[in-house]
Amino acid sequence: MHMQLWQSIPFFCIILPLGCAAVTSIMKPRMARIWATAIISIVTVLSAAVTIIYLNGAEPYTFMMGHYPAPWGNEIRVGMLEALTALVFSLVMLLSLLGGMKKLDEHLARQNHSLYCVVLLLMTSALMAQVYTNDIFTAYVFLEIMTLAACALIAVRKRGRTLVAATRYMIMNLIGSGLFLLGIIFLYDITGHLLMENIGDAVKHIAETGEYALPLKVVVTLMCIGLCIKSALFPFHTWVPDAYGYSTPTSQSVLSSLVSKGYIFLLIKIMYRAIGLDVIVKTGILDVLFVFALAGMVMGSLSAIRQNDIRRMIAFSSVAQIGYIYMGISLGTDAGMMAAMFHLFSHTVCKSMLFLAAGGLADASGNSKAFRDLRGAGYRSPIAGVAFTIGALSMVGFPFLGGFVAKFNFALAAMECGDIRTLLVLLVLAVSTSLNTVYFLRTVITLYSKPLETASYPVEKGQRGLLFSVSLIAFAAANVALGLFSQQVISAILRGLSTFG
Amino acid sequence: MAKIRSDYESGLFSRFLSWLTGGSTRLDDDMARSMDDQAGPARMQAQQSAHAREMERDARLAAMTEQEKSMYAHMHQWAQTKGKRFSTWLYRIAAVVICVSIIVLLVSTAAKLPPYGSPDNPANNEVSERYIEKGMQETGAVNIVAGMILDYRAFDTLGESNVLFIAAVTVLTLLRVTPSHGGKPSTSQLEAECDDRMYEPKNDLILQHQANFLVPLILLFGIYGLMNGHLGPGGGFGGGAIMGAALILYLNAFGFKKTERFFTYKTFTIVSVAALSFYAVSKAYSFFTGANHLPSFITPGTPGMLFSAGLIPYLNIAVGMVVCCTMYAFYTLFRKGDM
Numbered sequence: 001m002h003m004q005l006w007q008s009i010p011f012f013c014i015i016l017p018l019g020c021a022a023v024t025s026i027m028k029p030r031m032a033r034i035w036a037t038a039i040i041s042i043v044t045v046l047s048a049a050v051t052i053i054y055l056n057g058a059e060p061y062t063f064m065m066g067h068y069p070a071p072w073g074n075e076i077r078v079g080m081l082e083a084l085t086a087l088v089f090s091l092v093m094l095l096s097l098l099g100g101m102k103k104l105d106e107h108l109a110r111q112n113h114s115l116y117c118v119v120l121l122l123m124t125s126a127l128m129a130q131v132y133t134n135d136i137f138t139a140y141v142f143l144e145i146m147t148l149a150a151c152a153l154i155a156v157r158k159r160g161r162t163l164v165a166a167t168r169y170m171i172m173n174l175i176g177s178g179l180f181l182l183g184i185i186f187l188y189d190i191t192g193h194l195l196m197e198n199i200g201d202a203v204k205h206i207a208e209t210g211e212y213a214l215p216l217k218v219v220v221t222l223m224c225i226g227l228c229i230k231s232a233l234f235p236f237h238t239w240v241p242d243a244y245g246y247s248t249p250t251s252q253s254v255l256s257s258l259v260s261k262g263y264i265f266l267l268i269k270i271m272y273r274a275i276g277l278d279v280i281v282k283t284g285i286l287d288v289l290f291v292f293a294l295a296g297m298v299m300g301s302l303s304a305i306r307q308n309d310i311r312r313m314i315a316f317s318s319v320a321q322i323g324y325i326y327m328g329i330s331l332g333t334d335a336g337m338m339a340a341m342f343h344l345f346s347h348t349v350c351k352s353m354l355f356l357a358a359g360g361l362a363d364a365s366g367n368s369k370a371f372r373d374l375r376g377a378g379y380r381s382p383i384a385g386v387a388f389t390i391g392a393l394s395m396v397g398f399p400f401l402g403g404f405v406a407k408f409n410f411a412l413a414a415m416e417c418g419d420i421r422t423l424l425v426l427l428v429l430a431v432s433t434s435l436n437t438v439y440f441l442r443t444v445i446t447l448y449s450k451p452l453e454t455a456s457y458p459v460e461k462g463q464r465g466l467l468f469s470v471s472l473i474a475f476a477a478a479n480v481a482l483g484l485f486s487q488q489v490i491s492a493i494l495r496g497l498s499t500f501g
Numbered sequence: 502m503a504k505i506r507s508d509y510e511s512g513l514f515s516r517f518l519s520w521l522t523g524g525s526t527r528l529d530d531d532m533a534r535s536m537d538d539q540a541g542p543a544r545m546q547a548q549q550s551a552h553a554r555e556m557e558r559d560a561r562l563a564a565m566t567e568q569e570k571s572m573y574a575h576m577h578q579w580a581q582t583k584g585k586r587f588s589t590w591l592y593r594i595a596a597v598v599i600c601v602s603i604i605v606l607l608v609s610t611a612a613k614l615p616p617y618g619s620p621d622n623p624a625n626n627e628v629s630e631r632y633i634e635k636g637m638q639e640t641g642a643v644n645i646v647a648g649m650i651l652d653y654r655a656f657d658t659l660g661e662s663n664v665l666f667i668a669a670v671t672v673l674t675l676l677r678v679t680p681s682h683g684g685k686p687s688t689s690q691l692e693a694e695c696d697d698r699m700y701e702p703k704n705d706l707i708l709q710h711q712a713n714f715l716v717p718l719i720l721l722f723g724i725y726g727l728m729n730g731h732l733g734p735g736g737g738f739g740g741g742a743i744m745g746a747a748l749i750l751y752l753n754a755f756g757f758k759k760t761e762r763f764f765t766y767k768t769f770t771i772v773s774v775a776a777l778s779f780y781a782v783s784k785a786y787s788f789f790t791g792a793n794h795l796p797s798f799i800t801p802g803t804p805g806m807l808f809s810a811g812l813i814p815y816l817n818i819a820v821g822m823v824v825c826c827t828m829y830a831f832y833t834l835f836r837k838g839d840m
């Protein structure tokens with residue numbers, strides 16, 4: 001089969017940031033930032049091009065990484081869903097870097113600026129590889145890069161709290177990686193393959209004959225739990241608030257919206273391509289995930305209400321939103337998976353904007369993150385205030401925004417199930433949404449209420465420069481676009497899922 | 502007519518309102534009001550009654566505070582003694598139960614896996630068959646493991662070498678002390694230097710003589726492993742680790758003065774950047790030509806020759822350089838935060 005030129009684009013999306021990362025470490029800080037921004041922009045533009053080609057009806061294909069065809073060599077697979085996810089991930093990466101750039105000067109030691117850019121570039125490459133790879137071991141290698149890069153992103157602001165948070169993050173995530181690796185080893189032993197399609201065929205055969213039933217069940221459990229720990233599903237979420245709460249804004253938004261989503265996308269890919277949804281449903285692991293997800297939706301929101309620090313509140317809200325995504329996945333239907341994918345996008349675009357905006361609002365309030373001092377911050381930093389409001393409304397589920405469409409689709413997917421899960425999902429969805437409303441709208445009201453008379457703020461209005469405003473405006477536009485063009489996005493996701501398995 | 506309550510501030514609704522708008526608590530309002538009271542009109546009678554009221558309230562508050570304090574002290578004591586013991590106990594039991602159940606699960610799974618070494622195992626399929634039967638012919642590497650990791654599955658190994666690099670970058674961001682600026686060493690640099698002088702041995706004659714003998718041998722063996730990766734046991738990861746060990750031994754015997762002559766932070770960055778860039782660029786070329794079925798100037802050559810097997814020997818050298826530099830850099834960074 002002859003390849004067309006555009007079909008090499010995803011390969012360049014992976015190899016360009018990977019190849020350019022090393023060289024960044026010897027650049028001067030300013031140069032390194034321009035370089036990293038340029039490369040991530042190129043990746044974004046390339047991903048956008050692939051997405052447009054797929055929206056016009058291209059067929060999925062596989063791309064050989066080297067001279068040897070698939071079961072012997074590595075390969076990547078490109079389709080509608082991969083292209084769309086790659087576009088969202090690279091766009092959010094670019095905007096997060098731009099939005100938090102000014103703050104990096106303050107939070108990072110001078111010698112670490114270019115190293116931070118190295119970490120971001122490797123993270124971009126690992127995310128792209130995670131999205132496109134068709135080989136389960138390649139996924140593990142790039143998952144390792146993501147884990148280490150995430151530790152660096154947390155720890156680079158060398159405070160006591162971030163160091164503790166990075167240590168906890170590393171311990172929890174290494175446990176997750178270890179379980180996932182054990183799963184891959186067992187899976188290789190019983191199927192003899194690492195390529196997802198071949199694993200799928202072998203697993204189908206195993207499920208039919210009933211041989212290796214216990215190992216298969218353990219494999220599914222290990223992989224699911226490993227990735228759940230890494231993406232902070234409810235009972236494994238204890239590392240979240242510190243890790244997300246105290247790092248520098250770019251790190252916050254990359255960690256909360258990209259790293260965990262990369263793992264979730266990998267899980268969905270394994271469920272569809274490697275093991276097969278019907279086999280997964282038979283093992284019963286989805287019921288466990290379902291319980292965890294529902295508990296997370298409520299507990300995350302309850303914890304968020306109790307916080308007095310805006311960043312920790314947003315971090316706990318992430319726990320609840322990850323619960324939503326897992327709830328969609330654990331329904332085990334195409335509709336549930338579609339809702340989960342949509343919420344993955346809407347949460348990715350929204351959470352990074354919330355973290356950046358919260359940073360801007362705190363800056364306009366004498367660098368305090370307590371609600372008491374944030375009163376009136378929406379007037380002092382207008383763009384951040386509006387962006388935060390849009391994000392909060394989207395998370396609450398206000399119509400015309402991404403969060404609403406996601407919740408609506410979760411409810412529809414649950415209606416399709418028609419058993420006890422329908423009732424449970426609808427009930428918990430209602431409770432969780434009202435809890436979301438309580439803490440998000442409380443924050444918005446605080447932002448636009450009269451400041452305390454005793455409080456005084458520095459004269460300059462807490463603007464963090466042009467890039468910050470541009471990034472927030474772009475984020476806000478992306479959120480609104482996701483809500484307004486939700487039908488197109490949903491049909492794209494459905495098309496991607498139908499060709500996924 | 503609705504009754505107007507005098508204590509409406511303490512009502513549920515008003516407390517909710519104040520929480521909503523940023524959480525100013527009742528205590529602050531009380532304090533503000535008592536300050537207002539002090540600055541209020543100084544009519545004798547009112548003042549006296551206000552004074553009496555205040556005294557009464559103070560007494561009541563003091564009693565409440567006292568009660569609360571004793572309660573907290575009690576709870577604290579419980580948490581420090583019985584509670585601590587209880588939670589430690591619970592924690593240990595839970596840890597043992599979870600560990601034992603995971604061990605039982607994994608061991609019983611391992612017992613159900615295909616028997617070790619049996620020819621009918623699922624893992625003995627067309628994939629490993631081609632690696633073994635055609636590996637040497639296709640990749641030109643006599644050592645088929647090298648052929649597998651650096652040619653068949655080169656993308657994984659490219660990722661793996663970047664795992665090492667990002668580990669080094671992470672340690673650098675964490676441990677590297679502020680470098681000298683404009684020729685003058687920074688205070689943290691001086692402190693690290695002092696610590697190093699204090700805790701690390703200097704000029705140990707026995708160590709130096711041993712190192713004089715051993716370091717060249719180890720280095721030579723490392724280079725042999727590096728260059729021999731495609732012909733026999735060895736390869737970039739192993740050979741690089743051995744070379745790194747030689748450098749660390751040399752540093753321990755002779756101190757930073759000697760190693761700084763040839764290995765500084767600059768050396769580290771230049772060597773690893775050059776190696777990784779060469780790796781990425783050459784492999785990108787190889788992937789691109791492979792995927793698009795373009796002619797490529799990389800050929801397997803004659804298996805068994807030193808320069809054969811296409812890119813493999815060069816990639817082994819690049820990986821070895823990265824591994825060697827990373828190991829040495831880890832050691833020096835943990836020791837004094839610089840190279």
